[in-house]
Amino acid sequence: MRRQKLFFFLVLIFLTDSAFFAEESALFSEKGTAKSKKITLTVQEAVDYARTNSRAIRSAAIDVDSKADSRNHVLNVFCPDVSFSATVAKPNEYDSTYATLLNPLYEKAGAGSPIPSDYEREADKYSVIGTASISLSWGLSIIENVKKANRDYEAGLISWEQVVKQNERDVKKLFYAMLLQQKTIENDKETLENTYQRYLNTEKSYRSGNSPRLNVLQSHVTYQNMKRDVEKEEIAFKSQMKQFAAILGFDTDTELLLSGNLESELFEFDREQILEKYMKSNSEIKLLEKQAESLSAQMRGLNLDSFTPTLTFSYATKPTLNPIDDDWLDDSNWNDRGSASMSLVWNFTNALPFSNNRIRYNDLKRQREKLYLQIDQKKEDVLLDAEKLFDDLASSSESLRAIKEDIALAEEAHRLLNRAYNAGTVEFLEVKDAETQLNKTRLSEQSEWYTYICALAELEYILDLPADWQKS
Secondary structure, three states: OHHHHHHHHHHHHHHHHHHHHHHHHOOOOOOOOOOOOEEEEOHHHHHHHHHHHOHHHHHHHHHHHHHHHHHHOHHHHHOOEEEEEEEEEOOOOOOHHHHHHHHHHHHHOOOOOOOOHHHHHHHHOOEEEEEEEEEEEEOOHHHHHHHHHHHHHHHHHHHHHHHHHHHHHHHHHHHHHHHHHHHHHHHHHHHHHHHHHHHHHHHHHHHOOOOOHHHHHHHHHHHHHHHHHHHHHHHHHHHHHHHHHHHHOOOOOOEEEEOOOOOOOOOOOOHHHHHHHHHHHOHHHHHHHHHHHHHHHHHHHHHHHHHOOEEEEEEEEOEEEOOOOOOOOOHHHEEEOOEEEEEEEOOHHHHOOOOHHHHHHHHHHHHHHHHHHHHHHHHHHHHHHHHHHHHHHHHHHHHHHHHHHHHHHHHHHHHHHHHHHHOOOOOHHHHHHHHHHHHHHHHHHHHHHHHHHHHHHHHHHHOOOOOOOOOO
């Protein structure tokens, strides 16, 4: 019988685990929506899910696609313009100029004058005209246009990476903020349970005549007040978790469960080495630099348009059949009135100081100077922010080491006072004060860990640190 019960128990555990893993595997669907109503998330899973479903990231990806199309098709300028046309034409009247010139010839030939009427009837005849043309126009500014398209595409990639990094930072902060709130509620629940047990012990002691009625009333009121506070905290936490799920992209009826803790490893940083190695990795600085390079390429292109000629090549064939009722298959009935040309064209107006070309050039120059100032300012801001974050991390590390000692002392004091209270040698308020101090110290540690993690995430964002930067 025992073996049967044990076997049944193991099967139950296996089925439970299978359902759990099936739920985990259903975390991400093809459409990016949650299939399960209850989902347990780690911080990395939250980041990955938000990266897949973030509207901001998808919008940035569309911008990158647009810039990629511009870069891939910038060489279309080397493609010629080709056109075809077909025309059926009829003159309104014959040209009298030709009649004036031809009349003496007719008289000399003895054909009489003026030109016979059958020549005048040429005005009543139709002709068919076909046209095919090809043209090319090349200038040295094409080179700079290609460079500008490449710089714009690179700037789009940097902007997309910046959005991804920012999304990762914000999701981490929100996740750990919710985890801090969850840990706070768990701590309050533990305190509530201790308060309830103290109330039961006080009531038992009162019934045996070892404790006054006042202690029972005090412990009961304390328990009821704390119970209401914990219930309010749980309601608020559930509402916040729904908002967090919506931010990540889950359905509103999805219940998220957070897996993880705030405690992590305290790192020792060589700030000088980190700043020297990663200072230029800031995405905002790189984006401004790419924008400045794009403006420089555009300015060089305007200069080439202003001071260098453009090579133009054109060719057109214009086969004509007149009259239209002649034999279309007889080549002798067709004549080509097309032409081919090659020319160098220099627009002198673009070189004048007051031309639109030069005004545009000066405007771009001023924009580039502003970008250079922004780059210098951003470098100073990043340096100051990084220094402050290093200071915050060092301060949090020292605080966490000190708080660990405080927690050990507070736990020892609370344990001794609680034992003394159960023995009836100390007042209830003394135990309550010790418990309040212990909870305050524990929450201070969790809050300090949250501050440390947020500062670390912010440092990784502004310096664009790689995932393994702490090992390098």
